Amino acid sequence: MKKFTCVQDIGDLHTALQEAFEIKKDHFKYQHLGHNKTLMLVFFNSSLRTRLSTQKAGLNLGMNVIVLDINQGAWKLETERGVIMDGDKSEHLLEAIPVMGCYCDLIGVRSFARFENRDDDYNEVILQQFIQHSGRPVFSMEAATGHPLQSFADLITIEEYKRTPRPKVVMSWAPHPKALPQAVPNSFAEWMNAADVDFVITHPEGYELDPKFVGNARVEYDQMKAFEGADFVYAKNWSVAQGENYGKVINKDRNWTVSSRQMAVTNNAFFMHCLPVRRNMIVTDEVIESPNSLVIPEAANREISATVVLKRLLESL
């Protein structure tokens, strides 16, 4: 595997899941692979889980790990080509990226949607520049339109907890005070479309995701109807994904907050969320603290998904 930005990069999901469960039994099984290899993690945005789980995955594989927070101590970076750099940005990304590539063997990048220009976000201009100019295998630690390490961890979690061979998985929009990117719901949809599940997406009108990610999912605007018989409920907020309101919040209806009212019509569903989560906006205290809440096992599986991905990238060197 030369890069990891989407579900296609991981190939056959059954094989990837088997590898994940093998690593889950022994996190250090492939420790020899990373000897004298350096992992660089570049963050343009904040993180708790991705930072820690990906560092841990690098250590599991015997790698040296360097973390760079672009906004804390690095030069302020210009990202547009052709700009006269007479402002506060001291370095251009087109020099910074190959320099970073000089110091490592693999590069992970976190660079969220900026909501300035939808085409730039959906063309993944920052991530693509790392792929083109670093000279190293690159993996996404959540980019503008996808968060594949999260979705792989979510898939591992569903595989571990499913009670039927083909569970019903419902991804539900939920309210949030601020505009959030579509990366997590896009990726989750992409991975669920590739997995053997009955997948339903529910959201208020106006929050339609890009059809490229919706794929064959059933879209149901009535949240209660969508939740009927669900085995897994995956809650997430996202901002408007298309059209003139791209990146905006047009609905804060707390009737969409996942509570025991909606969970009552499910098939005793498990509750999932990628975290961080705003309690009593996205989900009530009662649901997230219930025995059916999988938010901590999901976060734990971030170490597993990252270890599988780094292992495969190391094997390609």
Ligand code: CP
């Ligand atoms: N789920 C997730 O990616 O968490 P962080 O933003 O804390 O890394």
